[in-house]
Amino acid sequence: MSVTEEGQSAEGGVFPLDYDPTAPLLEVEDLHVEFRTRDGIVKANSGISYTLREEETLAIVGESGSGKTVSAQAVMGIIDSPPGYITQGAARLRGVDMFELPDPERRAMRGERIAMIFQDALTALNPVFPVGWQIAETFRAHRGTSKREARKHAIELLDRVRIPAAKERVNAYPHEFSGGMRQRAMIAMSLALDPEVLIADEPTTALDVTVQAQIMNLLQDLQDETKMGLILITHDLAVIAEVADRALVMYAGKAVEHGPVKEIFLNPGHPYTLGLLQSIARPEQKGGKLIPIVGSPPDLLHVPSGCPFHPRCRYRQDICSEVEPPMTDTRPGRASACHFAEEVLALGKQ
Amino acid sequence: MSDSQGQGPEHEGQQPQTSLEVAELVELDDVQGISGASLWSDAWKQLRTSPVFLISLGIIILISVMAIAPGLFTNADPRACDLSNSLVRPSADHWFGFDLQGCDYYARTIYGARISVSIGLTVTIFAGLLAVVMGSLAGYYAGATDSVIARLTDIWFAIPTILGAIVILSLLGTRGFFQVSFVLVILGWPTMLRLYRSSVLSVKELDYIEAARALGASDFRILSKHILPNAIAPVLIYAAITVGVIISAEAALSFLGVGLQLPAISWGLMISGAQTRILSAPHLLLFPGLFLSVTVFGFILMGDSLRDALDPKSR
Numbered sequence: 001m002s003v004t005e006e007g008q009s010a011e012g013g014v015f016p017l018d019y020d021p022t023a024p025l026l027e028v029e030d031l032h033v034e035f036r037t038r039d040g041i042v043k044a045n046s047g048i049s050y051t052l053r054e055e056e057t058l059a060i061v062g063e064s065g066s067g068k069t070v071s072a073q074a075v076m077g078i079i080d081s082p083p084g085y086i087t088q089g090a091a092r093l094r095g096v097d098m099f100e101l102p103d104p105e106r107r108a109m110r111g112e113r114i115a116m117i118f119q120d121a122l123t124a125l126n127p128v129f130p131v132g133w134q135i136a137e138t139f140r141a142h143r144g145t146s147k148r149e150a151r152k153h154a155i156e157l158l159d160r161v162r163i164p165a166a167k168e169r170v171n172a173y174p175h176e177f178s179g180g181m182r183q184r185a186m187i188a189m190s191l192a193l194d195p196e197v198l199i200a201d202e203p204t205t206a207l208d209v210t211v212q213a214q215i216m217n218l219l220q221d222l223q224d225e226t227k228m229g230l231i232l233i234t235h236d237l238a239v240i241a242e243v244a245d246r247a248l249v250m251y252a253g254k255a256v257e258h259g260p261v262k263e264i265f266l267n268p269g270h271p272y273t274l275g276l277l278q279s280i281a282r283p284e285q286k287g288g289k290l291i292p293i294v295g296s297p298p299d300l301l302h303v304p305s306g307c308p309f310h311p312r313c314r315y316r317q318d319i320c321s322e323v324e325p326p327m328t329d330t331r332p333g334r335a336s337a338c339h340f341a342e343e344v345l346a347l348g349k350q
Numbered sequence: 351m352s353d354s355q356g357q358g359p360e361h362e363g364q365q366p367q368t369s370l371e372v373a374e375l376v377e378l379d380d381v382q383g384i385s386g387a388s389l390w391s392d393a394w395k396q397l398r399t400s401p402v403f404l405i406s407l408g409i410i411i412l413i414s415v416m417a418i419a420p421g422l423f424t425n426a427d428p429r430a431c432d433l434s435n436s437l438v439r440p441s442a443d444h445w446f447g448f449d450l451q452g453c454d455y456y457a458r459t460i461y462g463a464r465i466s467v468s469i470g471l472t473v474t475i476f477a478g479l480l481a482v483v484m485g486s487l488a489g490y491y492a493g494a495t496d497s498v499i500a501r502l503t504d505i506w507f508a509i510p511t512i513l514g515a516i517v518i519l520s521l522l523g524t525r526g527f528f529q530v531s532f533v534l535v536i537l538g539w540p541t542m543l544r545l546y547r548s549s550v551l552s553v554k555e556l557d558y559i560e561a562a563r564a565l566g567a568s569d570f571r572i573l574s575k576h577i578l579p580n581a582i583a584p585v586l587i588y589a590a591i592t593v594g595v596i597i598s599a600e601a602a603l604s605f606l607g608v609g610l611q612l613p614a615i616s617w618g619l620m621i622s623g624a625q626t627r628i629l630s631a632p633h634l635l636l637f638p639g640l641f642l643s644v645t646v647f648g649f650i651l652m653g654d655s656l657r658d659a660l661d662p663k664s665r
Contacts, residue, residue, distance in 0.1 A: 078563045082493055111566035118564075123557040128390065128579045137575070138565050189565065 023095030025229045026052040026075070026114075026197050031089035033067075033074045033253075036082065042300045044070040044084070045253050049327075052197065052229040057220075059244035059261065060233045061276070063297050067253035068233045072199045076116050077106050093197065112142055115190035119202040121182035125174035131185045132158065132170030138192040157188040161218060180211035184218065191222060198223075199231045204239065216243055237280055241265055249273050252298050252308035255327060259334030269336035269345045271313045307338070315340060390579075393659040403655035409648030413641075416463040426457035428615055439633060446637045450623065459637050462617045465527060465610065466645065470597040473534040474589050480535070481542035481585060486573045488543075489550025489581075500547065507540040512602060519608040530609055534596055542585055542592070549581035556580075583660040587653050594649030601642050617642045 033045040044067045052058050060068045073079045075091045077098060090097045093113060098106060118124040126134055135157055136150035145153070151170065158166035161184040174182055183203060190198060200219065204212035220243055223230050232244055240247055240261055247264055249257040249272065257270040268274040275293035295312040298304055304311050310320035319339055327337045330345060338344060397403045416423060435452035446455035488499035515533050522529050553559065554577060562576050603609030604618025605625070612619060617638040624634035 076564050078560055080492075107566050107568060109566070110564055116561075116564040118557050118561055120557060124561040126558045126562070126576050126580070129575075137567075141565075141567055141571060186561070189561075192565075 018096060019093075020095035023092065024051050025054050025056075025094065026231075027090075027092040028071075028075060029090045029092070031071060031074055031091065032087045033070050033079065033084060034087055035084050037301075040301050043253050043303065044300060045074065047327075048089075048248075048250070048253075048255050050248050050255075050258065052231060054196070054229050055223065055227050056246070057223065057230040057232055057244045059240040059247040060231060060250060061235065061237070061240060061247055062250035063235060065297050065300070066250040067300075068235075068250055069201055070253075071250070072116065072201055072231065072233055076110060076114065076199065078110075078116075108142070111138060111190070111195065112193045113195050114197040114199070115193070115195040116199040116201060117183070117186050117190050117203050120206045121186040122174065122179065122206070124186055125182060127174055130171045130173055131177065132172075135185070135189045135192055138189055142193055153192070154188075157192055158185065161185070161188045161191075161222075163188075179207050180214060183207060183211075183215055187215075187218065187222070191226070194226060195228060197229045197231065199233070201233045202235070203232075204236070205234070212239070219243075237265075237276060249276070252303050253300060254308060255337065256309065257334075257336045258327070259331070263331070263334060267345055269330045269334060269341045270309075270338045271315050271340075271344055272309050274344060274347070275312075275314075315344065393656075396659045397655065400655050400659070402651055403659070406648045406651035406655060409644060410652060413463050413467055413645050413648065416460055417467040418464075420457075420460045420464065423460045424454070424457045426454040428453060428457040428461040429613070430454075439631075447631075447633045449620070449634060450627075455633065455637060458615055458620060459617070459641055461615045462620060462638060463641065463645070465614060465616045466597045466600060466618075466642070469527065469531050469534070469600045470593040470649070472531045473538055473596045474592045476531075476535045477539040477542055477592070478585060478589050480539045481546050482578070482582070484539075485543045485546030485550055485585075486577065489547040490554055490569070490573055490577065496547075499543075503540045503543050503547075506537075507544075509537060511537045511599065515599070515603055516606065516608050519603060525609060525611050526614065527610070530600060530603065534599060538592065538596065542588055545588055546581065546585045549584050550577055553577050553581040587657045587660060590653035590656055591650050594646035594653075597649070598642065598646050 028051075029049050031045050031048040032043070035042040035044055048067075048071050050058060050060075060071065062068050070079070070084070073084075074086050075098070079086065086099060089099070091099055093109070098109065098114075101109070125131065129137075132151060132154040135154035136145075136147070139145040139150040139153055140147070155166050155170050158169060163169055163181055163184050169177075169181075174185070177185060183206075187203075198219075203219070204215050207215060216239060219230065222228075232240070234240060244261045246259060247257075247261045248255055249264070249270065251272050257264060257268065257273045259269070264273060265277065268277055272293070275291070278291040279293060281290060293312055298308055298311070304321070306319070306321040306323055307313070307316075307325050310316045313320065317339070323339070325337045325339045325341075327335045328341065330336050330341045336344070431449075431451045431453035433452045435448040436450055440447040440455075444454055444456060446459055449455050449458065484499055484503075488496045488503075511534075514537050518533050518536075519525055519529065559572060559576055562572050567576070600609055600616070601618030601621060604616050605622040607622065609618055610616045620638040621635060621642070624631070624638070628635050
């Protein structure tokens, strides 16, 4: 495919930004996002940091309402404001802080260098236009490609995401596609301009299990081809175990654990991660009981004092409700926000 | 969801004619013509077989032809009057009889369609444009822009249309097509604006708007290509009804003596002229009144059938 030639953009002249090719692909640092609502300030993200390298897959894991999607929207720059505000932090793409960019540059960057796919591809495609038209539109908006040319690219892309008979399907409307095909079309749309970073927000949640696997395989294959960095937002631990390199576990808008997926899964360093893993059904536990995490996720308007997880934590001590544990390195490349990280790590070993 | 529809070339060129924008947007598409079904082609498919729609379409076409080419319907000159024919009742030669001035009443009724229909359409189009532009700004940008526009609309909404029009028009010396249309546009936009604003508010929350933003679409592109075609339906429906309402408003203003002025030929003026002779010459009231009612009825019926076709909930 690669229709891209670096720096070539129809939005003309917007692009000579100081990208540093040696800088990390995407570096999010101390991201704070809050929503100012009538009832008070909801801190949806407080101090999220991570780094994404090329060809790497980073999974952002957490329950509903833990701030996963908000962190992605913040990085994309598509938070509705008001009521949402990024109050602190930076998101650097190859060294360029996207939060500092003026709107036109930022917009030109979306789709071009960083793209996103959504949970429900049915609602993420405009129902009144044919799928091919919508893909072609991406080219036309960013590159000013002619209609005919853009349409040709659209067919190529549909083919590339393995939609059979792309030539005929290019004129079909979203509702004529199955769920899996819609998600493929969505992926085609977001990959149209060869972005370096793709954020996939629960890309398989709305699909049935066999299709989920196909979509994940497709994403991996495309990642191998394009060397893009992939941020996978999900609550499906099975998916993460299979495809992600590293994971960032979020709870109540905060990062609680961060590190290579394999190590985290084998030996979690935070009681919340441990709880998540214990609540998955495994074949070898047949007949046994699952251990759920008691209680429910906190209301982000009233985040508990100290460690946000302490009311639900099995290992809590007095200090937990008083002092918020900082993110501290536990092992090389791993960090955990728990006063008793070492003890939890030791627990997992048994 | 809309039902599946046969694909194939027979759908080419049969895009809904209900709105210019839509026709254009759909045409933008394509080198090879579109198959399959969108909301609009689905609606068109339903409309084609709806008797209510066909009846209303028939009425509107008939009245429009009358407005564009009255010569097709009558050879008589509506301004060639002979006082000796004053108030002559309808006869085989002169179906609608004569008015006080001895003018052929059939010819005058036919010629009266032009101004009524053009005021109805002009006012609706301009009020609609105003509503779409302001509604887009208010609905999409929320915050202060929305507050200002929405409050302004609320205040404006409180001005009664007919009373407001009477006050403004009675201040004007000459009252022709332009003045009457202008006043009706000024007073007529708030409802459509509210409608479009609320429609934009619900559409802009949808994932495909966010997806378009995530792919770097500009606000103008999002508003014109993603929001407009998905949010315009309620306004189109209301616009069809509005044409009828405006036509009757114009007639009411002319009847009250603050609308169009003689020598303009309009149904409102004709009804106004009939008011003192309702018993002695009932045909003066009957014919323009009938034409007015049928026209208004046609547009309202059109709005109704558009609603049935475009509102997925009514399926």
